[in-house]
Amino acid sequence: MIYSTDGIKGGSGKSTIATNLAIILSQSSKDVLLVDADDQATASSFTGFRSKTKQGGIGYTSIQLAGKAVREQILRLKEKYDDIVIDVGGRDTTSQRAAMSVAGIFLVPFLPRSFDIWTLKSVVKIIEEMKIVNPTLKAYSFINRADFRGSDNKEVEDFLKEEKMLVFIDTPIGNRKAFSNAGSQGLGVTEVKPVDPKAVEEFHKLITYLTSI
Ligand SMILES: Nc1ncnc2c1ncn2[C@@H]1O[C@H](COP(=O)(O)OP(=O)(O)OP(=O)(O)O)[C@@H](O)[C@H]1O
Numbered sequence: 001m002i003y004s005t006d007g008i009k010g011g012s013g014k015s016t017i018a019t020n021l022a023i024i025l026s027q028s029s030k031d032v033l034l035v036d037a038d039d040q041a042t043a044s045s046f047t048g049f050r051s052k053t054k055q056g057g058i059g060y061t062s063i064q065l066a067g068k069a070v071r072e073q074i075l076r077l078k079e080k081y082d083d084i085v086i087d088v089g090g091r092d093t094t095s096q097r098a099a100m101s102v103a104g105i106f107l108v109p110f111l112p113r114s115f116d117i118w119t120l121k122s123v124v125k126i127i128e129e130m131k132i133v134n135p136t137l138k139a140y141s142f143i144n145r146a147d148f149r150g151s152d153n154k155e156v157e158d159f160l161k162e163e164k165m166l167v168f169i170d171t172p173i174g175n176r177k178a179f180s181n182a183g184s185q186g187l188g189v190t191e192v193k194p195v196d197p198k199a200v201e202e203f204h205k206l207i208t209y210l211t212s213i
Pocket residue numbers: 009010011012013014015016017038040042088089090144145146173174175176177178179180181183
């Protein structure tokens with residue numbers, strides 16, 4: 001499967017989800033390629049750090065691509081890997097469109113904030129356009145950094161559920177320090193110590209959903 005974490009809002013958790021997804025897929029004996037298609041190079045920096053700190057190897061192959069090379073290279077590489085995870089930047093760029101042209105699963109995290117939700121219509125427009133090029137593209141939304149109290153999650157959930165162009169995955173990921181602690185050490189949330197069982201459980205639920213598509 002080719003997964004792409006996208007969206008047109010910065011900081012929604014695309015790189016966090018992409019790197020954790022690559023790690024967890026590689027832990028189930030899969031040969032995984034992580035493609036960094038963001039010029040901020042978050043996934044590559046994460047992997048660079050991981051290669052210094054992680055005992056026993058990083059677990060996946062990591063490359064950096066930009067523009068139409070994202071499509072061209074992934075088309076060449078897709079038979080060589082079980083899974084490919086593409087991390088793109090939070091803007092409508094050639095790299096993002098190139099990723100969408102080859103992805104099977106387009107995964108859009110949303111923070112439970114109105115500024116983030118307002119981008120939904122623009123994301124839908126891009127998906128509609130890219131489905132002309134890639135009719136098999138399936139788009140999914142989910143809430144990342146969910147609040148632990150208040151009605152924000154529910155409002156965002158109802159809003160996302162109404163949009164049929166993206167299937168809403170009802171497995172929110174809470175705003176949990178384990179994700180940022182893990183990221184800053186080049187580790188996945190399943191690897192970082194101390195273990196946050198709730199963060200691990202939430203992430204596993206999302207992965208179970210994604211891998212059953
Ligand atoms: N569920 C979470 N709980 C706590 N912190 C999180 C969570 N998800 C992401 N973060 C933190 O939020 C920040 C932004 O996340 P990340 O870099 O993954 O976003 P992004 O969408 O890739 O951003 P960009 O648009 O800049 O590429 C990071 O510091 C990350 O550690």
